[in-house]
Every structure is written in C-alpha cells, then in structure tokens.
Amino acid sequence: MGLDDRKLAVLRAIVEDYVSTQEPVGSKALVERHQLGVSPATVRNDMAVLEEEGYIRQPHTSAGRVPTDRGYRLFVDRLSRVKPLSPAERRAIERFLVGAVDLDDVVHRTVRLLAQLTRQVAVVQYPSLARSSVRHLELVPISTTRLMLVMIADTGRVEQRLVELPGPVPADTVTDLRRLVNEKLAGARLSDTPPLVQALVEEVPSELRPAMTTLSTVLLETLVERHEERIALAGTANLTRGGLLDFQGSLRPILEALEEEVVLLKLIGETEPSTTRVLIGDENEFDNLRAASVVSTGYGPGATIVGGLGVLGPTRMDYPGNIATVRAVARYVGELLAQN
Amino acid sequence: MGLDDRKLAVLRAIVEDYVSTQEPVGSKALVERHQLGVSPATVRNDMAVLEEEGYIRQPHTSAGRVPTDRGYRLFVDRLSRVKPLSPAERRAIERFLVGAVDLDDVVHRTVRLLAQLTRQVAVVQYPSLARSSVRHLELVPISTTRLMLVMIADTGRVEQRLVELPGPVPADTVTDLRRLVNEKLAGARLSDTPPLVQALVEEVPSELRPAMTTLSTVLLETLVERHEERIALAGTANLTRGGLLDFQGSLRPILEALEEEVVLLKLIGETEPSTTRVLIGDENEFDNLRAASVVSTGYGPGATIVGGLGVLGPTRMDYPGNIATVRAVARYVGELLAQN
DNA sequence: ACTGGCACTCGTTACAGTCGAGTGCCAGGG
C-alpha cells in the first residue's frame, strides 16, 4: 500500500471537510480549503488510489468522495491528534460535577454533561458490582417474615432486595444474621462472594440455618446474578442532528439498540485496558449500529476501572474532539469517586 | 351545533379509517368501508359541516379529510367505547409482571410491557415519595465522620444519601441517632416530616446536637426536596413507526421533551382524580409535544394513588385500545404493589 | 332530504431537458 504523506494528508483533509460540511468533498474544494500545494488533478489521482485501497468512496459517479469506515479508522489511528479541551469545556465539566450528592447524582450529571459537550448520545455505566467490594450489608425487618436486604458497595452503589423468610424470625435473630453476614462478607469483592456465602450457610448455628439458607439465595442473586449492571443514557435528541443524512434516514435501529442494556454494556463496558476505545461503523458487533461509531473509556477512582462511559454518534463524527471529551470527563469522574 | 347521529358516525368512521390507514380519507372510500346507508355526496355534505365546525380538515384542496385535535377529542369523549383487552394481552400482562423481585424490577417490567402492548412510548413514574410513608431509616457508618443514610419507604422505594458529619462520632452514638430518627419518623408520611425533623433537632440531648443538626439537613433534602420523583421510559423506537408522517417529519422536539423529567412528570404525574386522562395534541402545555397525544392514569395499591403511568404517541393513535391497555396495566401494577 | 352528475382543484407521477460538480484520462512539461 503505497500511501505517501501527501495521500495521507488528502485523506485527513477529506475526513475533516466531510465531518464539518456533511457533504461529499471534491478535488477542487479540497485544494482551495487546504494548503496542499498541488493541483486538483494531482489530488484526483491520489483520491483514485485512496479509493482503490478502500479508504474513501463515491456515493455516485460524479460526486465528491466520502470516507469509508476504513478511512475513518486510519484517520483515528494515524492522522489525528487528540484535541486539547477548551478552557470553557474544562470549566463546564467542573461546574457540572461539583455539587453531586450521591452516586445517582454523579452518574446523571455525567451523562448529561457528556451529551451536552459532545452533542452525541452519551452512555454511562454505573460502577460495576463485579468490580466493587461489599462495604456493608444491612437487614431491615419489614415484618416478622420479611426482611429488606440492603447492600452498600464501596463504589457507592446501593442495591436492595426483599427477602421472604420461611418462617417468623425474632428481632435478635436478625441482629445475629446481620452480624454474621457482615463479618464474613464485608470487604470482599463481589465476585469472590459465592464461596463465602456457601461457607456462611454451612457454619451457621442450626437454629439460624433455615433463615440463612433463604437469605443466602437472595444474597447470591443480589451480589452476583441479577441485573448487576445499570446504565444511564442521555442526548438521544442529538441523533436527529444532521437531518436524516446520518443513519441513512432511519433512527429506528439505533433507538432499538439503545433500549437494550446488554447492547450498551457490550459497547462501553468491555473496556479491559484503561485506554480509550473507538468503534467505527461495522466494527461493532450489532447490525443495528452499523451506521454508528462509539467512543468509550473506563473510569474509576485512581487507576482501577469500575465502569465505562462513552458517546455514540454517526460515523461522521468529530473523533478527536469526542475522544478528548470522553477522556476528560472520565478522569474528572474518577477523581470525584476517589474523594468518597 | 347541529351534529346529528349520522354526522357523528361519519366522524367516527373518519377517525377509525385514518388511524388505521394513516391516509386522508375520502367520501367514496368511507361509504365503501362502512355501512352508512347513504351516498358519497351526502357524506360530502356532512363532511363540509364537520370541517366548518373544526372537527376535520383537508391537508390540501383535493385530498381526503383528516381529523383535527378537536375531532379526536370528540371521538374520545363521545364516540368510542373502551376496547376490552384480548385474552392474549391479559396473559401477556400477567406473564410479564410475575417474577418481579423488587420495585425497580416492577417499574422496568411495567414500562417495557406498556411499550410493547401499545407500541408507543411508555412512561412510568416511580411511586411518589410525597405520597409515601417512612418505613425505616437506616444509618450505616462508613467512617468515623461519614454515614450512609438509607430511607426505605412503604411503597418499596429506597433512597440513600451520604452524610458528612461535623466531627467523629462513636458507634453507639450512631445507634442512638438511628433509634431517635426512627422513633420520630417511622410511619410518617414524607410530606409531614419537616416539622418532625425540626422537633428532633430541638429535643435531642446536647451531646448529639451537632451530629443531629447535620443529619437533619440531609434528611430534609432526602425526604422532601431532592429529585424526589423518578421516571422510567421505554419504547422510544416506536416513535419511528409510521415513517416520518407523524410528528411532521422531525422527532427532535419529541425526543428533547422526553429527556426532561419535569415534562414527563407533568404529563403523567398530575393525575388527581383516579380516572384516565387523555391529552390530545396541543391540549398539553408543551410546544414540543403539539403533535403528540398522551394517555395516562394513576396507579397504586388499592384505591390510593402513588404514581402515574401512561403512553405517548402521535395524535393519530388508537385511543380506545391504548386507554384500555393503560388502565389494565395500572390495575395489575396496583395489585402487585398491594401484595408487598 | 338525499342522490347522480359534472366541472374544478391540485397533488402526484412521468418525462424531457438543462446545468454543473466532479471525475478519469491523456498529453505535455519540469
């Protein structure tokens, strides 16, 4: 693939122009708007090569060129520098996030902030329970045969579940149960709890056995199995920017995908290394999202990652800008979490 | 206004045809599809009257007629009977709602169910804190100067807040605080708590005074002031049904409105009498939603109302069907809540 | 009071023609 510097410069120029104008860009307009130092004819030759290599394409004969997914990929990997944030943006981030009173608040503010700054759809995953530790388990008697189990994680997440006991349980038994589960489970990572819960049932004095057995089922469900992941979403109205040109005229598949938590989690949650991830067009695994790109990264207090956040938009998006914003917001949120 | 029975029948036929075909309906098609017993010419005369009275209109000179908001209003008020649900729908409702393990689960299942059954956007308000009572307040020590306040309401809602204490507080002080706040507040309606919290600060022994003062601030915030209302949303992808004909081609204003909790609350929350409410077109107060209709009702265990739920869609919607579904779902959810 | 008939309106569709942006190719020059 003989892509010399000028051809790369042409590709970069095409991407930048197309992203900002949303219209196929021709050779003449290109030399006018960028200092390429060559004539349109030369640019045309370069374009022909770029097209042959699959980086750009023509919507129809006699129109300008448009980047392909592959072209965006090359642009993101080799042709763009991360834009520094403007002071105004930094200020917006700080202003938005101070004053958050609890985790729910942090997540909601973050997702709105992201949507506003990037003008895309924003997605924020709540701190994953799988990556959290148990801070405290509380048992609140609701009636003699019902308990409310409240689990508080070190990340600030709070989950609750109703426990239907097999028979009436006196108050001091509840106290015993509370003490036992906390002794055993407090401080443990949620992913490590199943054997501990098992041990709990076996070690417990026989008079507590039935209640503890029931409790353990709910504990396992709450700690491990159940909808352990939560997601916040904002900015869906941004999908309608750019008229109906993006997403080839139908928002339907996009909106459908955004309603599936599983999909969103796969998009922003699988961020193993702490680096920013960019999925362009059909690089993601969902047919519904073939026309969309996702920029995501992990966040967490300090170096540990407890969840993911990101934005979703048309493949024709401002990658450098969005990458910068996503990273900056993730860092701020991490700092915020570290304070608690 | 001389609207005799036949004219009303014509209006009903127009609404029904337009809702199902989504195309302006003409006099000839009307007499073919309905047994009106008169000729097209007669129907045309009736139509002219209906148009003069503002119940229908012509998109352009030589097209069929389309109901106006006023026409839908008359249809809903006087020309339609609530459709009984099909057995399949009843089964779907039951199947969907059994197995819900906690309030979050109930709300999520409900909103998805509503979206699926009506094929519209569904909105469910969490049980309003203003209409709930305190079941239990829990204080969990996080560190010597930090507490997690967990409030459990009788409706199943659980709210938590972090409390930053003015100074270190020993464990048994926390126990005292917990006992005091529960003695005073447990069982009280949330709307009645402010004076009780005030009294609490005044009556408390002086050594607990500083901690209790801080705690009371957070209590008031949690119980009364803060984002006390929550909303679940589903089915936004249904907005794209009917191509771009509904909502005159732009989903933007609708999506924007749906992102504002305040807007949604006004739409489905203000359901003072327990009857079903229908807002057609510009009957609602939001410019963004002039092209939309909302069917909503209250729900709650037994006769009390603790929250609202409903659906939002194009003015061209199946009112009788949606009204029936919304009512039925509200009733089932009420029963479910009553069991807890 | 209803109906059949008729002229009229006007949006939709089809078709032809023009325009112009943009291309590919080629021959010539550094």
Added chain:
DNA sequence: CCCTGGCACTCGACTGTAACGAGTGCCAGT
C-alpha cells in the same frame, strides 16, 4: 517520474410541462 492543464464524460439535481386521478363543491332532479 511526477505533476499539471485540458477535455470529454457521467450522472445527480433541478426545472418545466403534461397527463392523471382522487376528491371536492355545487346544482338540479326526485
């Protein structure tokens, strides 16, 4: 060998015209 100016070509966008037809309003007749 690479670049450039020139040129023929393509094809979508736009415009104007014409035919079509669904639907209407009106009127005279029963």
